[in-house]
Amino acid sequence: MSEEKSSGAVERRSGVALWRQIADAIRQAIADGEYEGMMPGEIALAARFGVNRHTVRAAIAALVEEGLLESVQGRGTLIRRQTRFTFPITRRTRFSEGLAGQSRDRDIRLVAEERIKADPVIAAALTLEPGAELLKLTLVSRADGVPVSTSINYFNAARFSGMAAAVRETGSITRAYAMLGVTDYIRLTTDLTARLADERERLLLELKPGAVVMEARAVNALPDGAPIQYAVTCFAADRVTLKLDMPV
Amino acid sequence: MSEEKSSGAVERRSGVALWRQIADAIRQAIADGEYEGMMPGEIALAARFGVNRHTVRAAIAALVEEGLLESVQGRGTLIRRQTRFTFPITRRTRFSEGLAGQSRDRDIRLVAEERIKADPVIAAALTLEPGAELLKLTLVSRADGVPVSTSINYFNAARFSGMAAAVRETGSITRAYAMLGVTDYIRLTTDLTARLADERERLLLELKPGAVVMEARAVNALPDGAPIQYAVTCFAADRVTLKLDMPV
DNA sequence: TCCATTTGTCTATTTAACTAGACAAGTTCG
DNA sequence: CGAACTTGTCTAGTTAAATAGACAAATGGA
Numbered sequence: 001m002s003e004e005k006s007s008g009a010v011e012r013r014s015g016v017a018l019w020r021q022i023a024d025a026i027r028q029a030i031a032d033g034e035y036e037g038m039m040p041g042e043i044a045l046a047a048r049f050g051v052n053r054h055t056v057r058a059a060i061a062a063l064v065e066e067g068l069l070e071s072v073q074g075r076g077t078l079i080r081r082q083t084r085f086t087f088p089i090t091r092r093t094r095f096s097e098g099l100a101g102q103s104r105d106r107d108i109r110l111v112a113e114e115r116i117k118a119d120p121v122i123a124a125a126l127t128l129e130p131g132a133e134l135l136k137l138t139l140v141s142r143a144d145g146v147p148v149s150t151s152i153n154y155f156n157a158a159r160f161s162g163m164a165a166a167v168r169e170t171g172s173i174t175r176a177y178a179m180l181g182v183t184d185y186i187r188l189t190t191d192l193t194a195r196l197a198d199e200r201e202r203l204l205l206e207l208k209p210g211a212v213v214m215e216a217r218a219v220n221a222l223p224d225g226a227p228i229q230y231a232v233t234c235f236a237a238d239r240v241t242l243k244l245d246m247p248v
Numbered sequence: 249m250s251e252e253k254s255s256g257a258v259e260r261r262s263g264v265a266l267w268r269q270i271a272d273a274i275r276q277a278i279a280d281g282e283y284e285g286m287m288p289g290e291i292a293l294a295a296r297f298g299v300n301r302h303t304v305r306a307a308i309a310a311l312v313e314e315g316l317l318e319s320v321q322g323r324g325t326l327i328r329r330q331t332r333f334t335f336p337i338t339r340r341t342r343f344s345e346g347l348a349g350q351s352r353d354r355d356i357r358l359v360a361e362e363r364i365k366a367d368p369v370i371a372a373a374l375t376l377e378p379g380a381e382l383l384k385l386t387l388v389s390r391a392d393g394v395p396v397s398t399s400i401n402y403f404n405a406a407r408f409s410g411m412a413a414a415v416r417e418t419g420s421i422t423r424a425y426a427m428l429g430v431t432d433y434i435r436l437t438t439d440l441t442a443r444l445a446d447e448r449e450r451l452l453l454e455l456k457p458g459a460v461v462m463e464a465r466a467v468n469a470l471p472d473g474a475p476i477q478y479a480v481t482c483f484a485a486d487r488v489t490l491k492l493d494m495p496v
Numbered sequence: 497t498c499c500a501t502t503t504g505t506c507t508a509t510t511t512a513a514c515t516a517g518a519c520a521a522g523t524t525c526g
Numbered sequence: 527c528g529a530a531c532t533t534g535t536c537t538a539g540t541t542a543a544a545t546a547g548a549c550a551a552a553t554g555g556a
Contacts, residue, residue: 011447011457012514012542013542014268014456014457015264015265015267015271015310015457015458015543016263016264016265016268016457016458017263017264017265017512017513017514018513018514019263019513019514020262020263020264021457023263024444028444041532041533042532042533043532051514051515052514052515052516053515053516054514054515054516055513055514055515057534058513058514060533062263071532071533071534072522072533073521073522073532073533073534074521074523074524074531074532074533074534075522075523075531075533076531076532076533077532077533084441086439089492189491189492189493190491190492191334191489191490191491191492192462192489192490192491192492193332193462193485193488193489194442194460194461194462194485195276195460195485195486196272196276196458196460198273198276199259209259209262209263209264209269210262210263210264210444210458212442212443212444212460213442214440214441214442214462237441237442237443240441241439241440241441242439242440242441243437243438243439243440244337244437244438244439244440244492245436245437260512260544261512263513265542265543265544266543266544267543289501289502289503290502290503291501291502299544299545300544300545300546301545301546302544302545302546303543303544303545305504306543306544308503319502319503319504320502320503320552320553321502321503321504321551321552321553322501322502322503322551322552322553322554323501323502323552323553323554324501324502324503325502325503
């Protein structure tokens with residue numbers, strides 16, 4: 001839809017190598033479903049982007065390295081995967097439910113645990129006094145083995161001291177909450193932005209430099225509206241679409 | 249918050265020139281409010297990123313070109329602007345209302361007008377038969393003279409043939425609707441993703457290569473739920489934060 | 497005024513990215 | 527088989543990016 005056939009739009013002297021611009025364009029085209037099963041030949045691609053065949057080969061090599069493509073001598077270059085997960089964001093956003101039906105296995109892993117003093121912004125969001133003790137958990141969420149998002153989550157340390165253990169045991173925020181007596185929670189607000197992934201995110205999400213992340217800052221609360229969790233979640237932009245369904 | 253002091257994280261041989269990685273990091277740091285008024289000196293920055301001073305100078309030159317920084321010999325490098333607009337997305341999303349209070353003047357400009365046959369996806373979203381005639385309007389929205397977003401909008405051509413003229417005259421979608429007898433409308437659904445800006449978007453939004461856009465695909469409808477507009481909006485990610493307030 | 501600090505400019509060298517062309521080596525299909 | 531395609535590999539030359547060092551020019555404060 002809205003064609004825009006990614007018309008050989010590579011830019012020289014831009015500080016981004018041509019092979020990387022082409023790799024990005026191909027990745028996007030695949031995510032948009034522009035190709036099916038097989039890529040056009042290297043010569044055709046080179047003509048399309050207006051570059052040398054070797055430059056296209058460098059782009060393809062990067063995508064092969066990523067596991068997105070596979071080249072076979074004599075046959076051509078195959079597309080290995082292209083599914084993009086759709087992740088609903090509503091009042092009742094939950095990771096594993098959100099991706100149910102789109103992936104065989106979901107998985108949330110705790111990669112860091114820390115106790116810190118609340119800074120003013122987070123304290124205000126959680127209606128705590130600045131300097132209150134917070135539990136800070138860093139998580140990585142995967143679907144079918146592919147990292148989809150990484151999040152930094154802040155909880156009132158006094159109330160949720162067992163959260164880390166509960167997440168580790170259950171592999172789910174929702175089930176961890178349940179273990180701590182929170183049977184239901186809602187999402188109050190979400191702030192969204194997007195930018196290039198930084199070093200930490202590239203590592204956790206297995207992304208290449210130049211990859212884009214969407215950052216969502218959300219406040220979760222009890223059904224009565226009392227905030228209990230401040231979360232900064234970074235989604236790998238080329239692996240997920242966020243779906244906002246507006247309840248009529 | 250969530251510190252992550254962008255710790256000299258430049259990557260070599262990544263296909264992205266060091267000066268561009270550094271420019272991106274500085275742009276992001278400024279957007280995060282990490283510096284105030286003045287940048288650290290070139291020598292300090294070079295040490296921080298672990299590169300030669302000339303490489304930092306290349307990064308700064310790019311940001312000066314963008315209008316974000318200004319270098320003064322003998323004094324240092326000044327930060328010229330950075331406020332980021334917050335754009336609320338709710339059931340009742342409207343561009344000019346959304347930015348009221350954050351900007352002195354808003355402005356929507358019609359840059360292209362076309363009549364096309366509906367493709368299956370859009371036809372389904374608008375509950376029309378595939379092949380129905382659509383009006384396709386390309387708009388650019390600005391706040392305080394800065395391009396914030398560009399959108400491609402599809403309307404049922406039969407029902408909204410006067411839309412282009414109405415938008416041109418009123419400079420507002422909401423007021424254009426009013427001229428055509430639609431006094432109220434709601435947003436049914438929004439799909440969000442993010443990626444690098446393509447050539448067309450860079451031109452319309454005055455962005456540099458490597459800039460990130462958030463793409464929102466939305467369906468607007470009459471209060472009774474009948475869809476009337478399919479919109480693909482691209483926001484310049486470093487100029488805007490999307491705010492999702494969960495209704496009720 | 498003098499001095500320390502800042503950005504601006506220059507030359508030289510090295511390394512990565514890109515282009516060009518030729519040919520080998522596999523696959524497919526008539 | 528053999529012709530027509532594909533990707534893989536090699537050499538060679540050009541252009542852009544990054545490093546290194548030296549010094550000029552402007553600023554601000556002691």
